[in-house]
Amino acid sequence: MTELEQEPAEAAALFGDRIEVARSFVSALAEHGEERGLIGPLELPRLWTRHILNSVIAAPLFSGRVGDVGSGAGLPGLVLAIARPDVEWVLIEPMERRVAWLNEQVAALGLGNVEVVRGRAEDWKGGPVLDAATARAVSALRTLIPLTAPLVRDGGQLILLKGVNADAEITAAEKQIRKFRLSDVAVTVLGEGVIGEPTRVVTATVR
Secondary structure (H helix, E strand, C coil): CCCCCCCCCHHHHHHHHHHHHHHHHHHHHHHHCCCCCCCCCCCHHHHHHHHHHHHHCCHHHCCCEEEEECCCCCCCHHHHHHHCCCCEEEEEECCHHHHHHHHHHHHHHCCCCEEEEECCHHHCCCCCCEEEEEEECCCCHHHHHHHHHHHEEEEEEEEEEECCCHHHHHHHCHHHHHHCCEEEEEEEEECCCCCCCCEEEEEEEEC
């Protein structure tokens, strides 16, 4: 069995006084994640650096009420909810077993700022009411924009965690960017010199 990666020194600085809650989540994910189909068998040796720090580095970007589309294991939604208890989080996830996991963790970690919604983003009935929407490792930008933009109010933000091909994804999504009237579309690299693998975030304003 592979061993869980040792907690990196920068984790405590990024989570601040919420680090113990983060440790509890990582411990639960390491113990149950593979058996419950939340993470792959090769993820434990890089769980902190590749998944947890990759998510929490974006925490300062959020405010208000935020939807996490395809929340899965809680990456980034639960990680961000731990780091930002002042922000309301709506975790949108269609798979029942993942919804069960999310609800269990919300209760176990005492996260009063989280609502878990079972369903697909395209079936969202709430209208464009969120201040921002995020997603991580869900799909290419051209597919993700139609899932996230309709959830966000006029003037709200898309804050999407992407990989090294973020710029190419923007180019490939030009049609969707126009259709959903997104402006100020940009790639921001977060965590350079702070975490081992910087995070690329595609941001856009919804009009």
